[in-house]
Amino acid sequence: MTRRVLLGAAAAAAVSGVAVGIHQFGSSAPPLSVPTPSRDPSFSPTPPASPEPAPVGKPGWGGPVPFKADRVMLGAYLDLSGMTFAQAMALRRHQLGRGEKIIHLFYGFTDHLPSSLSDLPANTIPLISWRGVPYQNILSGHSDSIIKAAARNLARLRQPVFLRWAWEMNGNWYPWGGPNNDNNPQGYVDCWRYLHRLFTQQGAHNVAWVWSINWNNRPPVASNRFQSYYPGDSYVDWVGLSGYDLGHESPQTMYDPLYNAYAARKPVFVTEIAAADFGGVTKGDFIRKFSAYVAARPAIGAVAWFDTDTHKDAPYNWRIDANADSLAAYKAMAASARFAG
Template sequence: MTAENPGGRGLPRRSLPALAVLALLAGCAADPAATDRVAANPAPPPSVAGSAAPATPAAVPSVSAPPSPSPSATTKAAAGRGGPVPFRAGRAMLGSYLSLGGKSLKESLALRRDQLGRDQSIVHVFYPWDGYVPSSEPAVARSSTLMVSWHGAPYAGINDGSSDRNIARVARKLAGMKRPILLRWGWEMNGDWFEWDGTHNGRDTAGYVKAWRRMHRIFREQGADNVAWVWSPNWNSGPNVSWNRFQRYYPGDDYVDWVGVSGYDFYNETPKTLFTAVCAAYGKRKPIILSETAAVDAGGISKAAWIAKLSSWVEDTPAVGAVVWFDTDTQEDSAHNFRFDTDRKALAAYRAMARSDRFSG
């Protein structure tokens, strides 16, 4: 998402064609034959993402598309993975970024606990690159996993060593929290809406990888062994061209604990369309986290129906180990309300998902 607000978030409205071809889509489904057509989205309105026209879908290079695993093979490969935040086969953690109008984080967590009958398995927060990072998150229960989206920065200022002190400081802060943390740095790097994406860094995808590995090393040196590294592209790339494929930004299996993906149904995309390409590319080797997602009511499928589709897709996709809802009605640059309790049916659908066996993790 783009255009940061004080809460650290914003909304990318550049809706581009999906990255994968049908052969890749089959790799993440429980039934390899159960594929879904990836359709090109209409050009977004100028007020949202300029006048960019939809690009022509391009096939993902074959080298980045692993063989389609069976569900059992996928589950076995991901079992025991996840680093300090372990993946549990057959179970998915369910959590949220929470920013509800007129409520503190503590109050928002209490409301969701009352509605769902359970605590958040993951609580998602955003920290600036070189600003204030707290020493603790007292509102977040110790039984919940903290997911920190740490803002990125231009690659040159990381790779030249000038940011080492800041990186080490943040590493010590997170280590000092003495709790398992999912660290999502420089997310949606394959978009064109952040200062840390490839477009704003001279198309230097290798520079992103180098920066990630440098930070990973510094965290290790600082003893931040409670941190699980979440690499999290957007579901489609902007621009949708070969140099900007999400695979080109991947730091390598030794530097990633979880693979995340951001995806919203702004143009009536199904969960399968949004998440299958990333899941198929990495789900055999790494547990998958839907690190930002939410449904909107925008003249298409209802929010309740989309939540039901999401629950069903996760049920059929064993590589998914976590889902994090973007639960807010305070997004300053968007008319969308991403809360799941905007109407009775949506709340009932989300409650049913939260109480299912699949989401008992």
């Protein structure tokens, strides 16, 4: 499949990758990553595996955004055609009978991260996806002023916030991906720890650090294994991943490798997920499979759906109400006790 990128307005250069995404809250929002379907002959997916027994939570799990045993915080990146953000939020509240627990927002690396979020309802937790840069831009110290300003702004929120910096680093479509940085996962680890240290120095103790991979390693070579990019338990509060139903992959195929690797140590956050509509009940069927998958994996504590139809260059309608069956399936999932976080 041809892989494409639609970068935000402030992106400096195009890189080879996968389609789409601009959010109204950030001036240079990064693209959505769409997974390469398993029918791609260059990719051999990890076989589904039975999940390892996971604890129901340890003291301090989740950091500033605590993990709740057997409860999932459900939210979304929400951008609906022809609607303001407030209108989209109101529509989903009416359809689901509940508000979004998490709202996903995208920002470029040089954007001013928010110091207030007055447009968000009370008790909503922001998930800030903050673009990365090539590793040397961080490790040289040349970006210190940007990093410190970002930390101070998030500290001023005076509420817990998820921060997902430089996601999907195990792919080759972003300038901060390991394959675009001399195949050097340790460089990514060093950058993460560098940011973490500066945030701590600036008093951003309300930040829950979300380390988030792509569900498959691209390219699938030994030097690009997602485990090689892990900064260490002391620097990560939640582990996460992006995984879209684009090639009829099962939840087990996409999510079990990360779950089995870290669920005994960290709470799991599905940071980007949606299903393409292949006709009939295919979209609803994936939502039902995902709901059952989460019910069987107690370490999953947060999910942010990619709920949008505004990406005109991509032939996918990611909205949860793309059809009546998909909306019914999502409503049932949102109403279940497991997703009552």
